[in-house]
Amino acid sequence: MKNFVFHNPTKIVFGRGTIPKIGEEIKNAGIRKMLFLYGGGSIKKNGVYDQVVDSLKKHGIEWVEVSGVKPNPVLSKVHEAVEVAKKEKVEAVLGVGGGSVVDSAKAVAAGALYEGDIWDAFIGKYQIEKSLPIFDVLTISATGTEMNGNAVITNEKTKEKYGVSSKALYPKVSIIDPSVQFTLPKEQTVYGAVDAISHILEYYFDGSSPEISNEIAEGTIRTIMKMTERLIEKPDDYEARANLAWSATIALNGTMAVGRRGGEWACHRIEHSLSALYDIAHGAGLAIVFPAWMKYVYRNNPKQFERFAKRIFGLEGEGEELILKGIEAFKNWLKKVGAPVSLKDAGIPEEDIDKIVDNVMLLVEKNLKPKGASLGRIKVLEREDVCEILKLAAK
Missing domain, CATH: 3.40.50.1970 (Rossmann fold)
Structure with a gap:
């Protein structure tokens, strides 16, 4: 730690x-x-x-x-x-x-x-x-x-x-x-939940693995998933709303960062280009980017990706097969609650990938480099990496 x-x-x-x-x-x-x-x-x-x-x-x-x-x-x-x-x-x-x-x-x-x-x-x-x-x-x-x-x-x-x-x-x-929040449209509830989960995952996959922080992260992710499903069925379920609300708060109030390396944040920064260019909901963009990023970088942090599959989805096994099952399970849950999981789902043409990558790299130059930051932590992403991730996210 x-x-x-x-x-x-x-x-x-x-x-x-x-x-x-x-x-x-x-x-x-x-x-x-x-x-x-x-x-x-x-x-x-x-x-x-x-x-x-x-x-x-x-x-x-x-x-x-x-x-x-x-x-x-x-x-x-x-x-x-x-x-x-x-x-x-x-x-x-x-x-x-x-x-x-x-x-x-x-x-x-x-x-x-x-x-x-x-x-x-x-x-x-x-x-x-x-x-x-x-x-x-x-x-x-x-x-x-x-x-x-x-x-x-x-x-x-x-x-x-x-x-x-x-x-x-x-x-x-x-x-x-x-x-x-009882009267929120279903999409806003879902995208809010995806945003909160994504905040936790940005820390969870940053190359650190303190046990207490892992346990807090996993419990909070499972809670968000359960509460989201309950709210889709019954939007005025107060206990579900309250648990989701506090989970979203602690997802990015410093709790998840304790003992870690500062977070990954590549997915958020790639998503910022999607919502800047196409004005889609931030949570929707994260649902598109995160599974693709996971599939692209898991070899840089395999033990944590194995743990994710086991602790979040209860999957068994080991190695690459388990990791890919875990990523697919996450993608399937996003589909289940109604989030888009591809550029196509959001109406973003695959031919626009170069334009999106240009926007991401502009962010790197103007927003990250002045702060001494990079795009990613377990794998620092260059232009070609972002391009490959977006290709994985295309369909």
């Missing part, structure tokens, strides 16, 4: 009926005026908006609103919200919605204290060391952004989808009421 420091400063308020606590949490932080950021209006249909507004009013918090954040959040909306935040002299940012809204809130909170274009942080020209305080009310469990310092934004003009990480981007308080 590698040495580690574990510190997560985010306060989580979890459970049914917790949304009205947001005003109290903001007031206790000494905030008097804030930017309220949200998406396309679903929070007005499901009652979340009214709960938040009533709580802000009750606790004397002033706010200005910016709405219209897209599922793959774009830079232009961040720019719009930063301008409002600066003009209105807000003291904090509140994101109410899914991971896209919370990621946008983080970018806005950092951008409000930066004189330049906050996109600089995503291309290695600026290191985020300060931001306005960030609060959120989560309505979709998937990305784990509610309890980490990460944010991903798409520059829609250049088709670049890049991430940034900073200690300054951890939310102060995140509220998670699983019951507000």
Whole structure:
């Protein structure tokens, strides 16, 4: 097990009926005026908006609103919200919605204290060391952004989808009421689950194998799979929603990283090019990329892939035969819950592979290299490797 420091400063308020606590949490932080950021209006249909507004009013918090954040959040909306935040002299940012809204809130909170274009942080020209305080009310469990310092934004003009990480981007308080997710479309539940599983697998396959971290990872993956199947049958199963919600949070709050090498992250970065170019759901793109990547790199970490097959799917045997059965079992589960498992399933033509690879390699140059990072860990991927993985994912 590698040495580690574990510190997560985010306060989580979890459970049914917790949304009205947001005003109290903001007031206790000494905030008097804030930017309220949200998406396309679903929070007005499901009652979340009214709960938040009533709580802000009750606790004397002033706010200005910016709405219209897209599922793959774009830079232009961040720019719009930063301008409002600066003009209105807000003291904090509140994101109410899914991971896209919370990621946008983080970018806005950092951008409000930066004189330049906050996109600089995503291309290695600026290191985020300060931001306005960030609060959120989560309505979709998937990305784990509610309890980490990460944010991903798409520059829609250049088709670049890049991430940034900073200690300054951890939310102060995140509220998670699983019951507000009862009305989510099946696809959003499934893609959120796939995203959460993928976060765990990025650590699980990074070339490390601490027993406690393996056990936590495997138990959480099995829980996510079971809860997803239950929710497909009964979307208002509170216990299933609650277990899935907390699983998605701990998937990327540092718990899975303990004692490991920092994570693999090749699949996420390849997927960022898919959703940047084709605007598909992030979880859908991960369902396409992950099995193909697994098939391409398993020889670089065979023991862990054997363990995956045994512990997640209860398969028996050993060696390559067992590994390939495990990968196929994972792919079959993704199909079973309704996720696409090929470029073809997502309507992406195989002839576009070169264009996708170009976009991935641009990410390597502009987003990874400035941070001293590479594409992959157990196998550092070059252009031809990405091309082969996408060919495996094509059909």
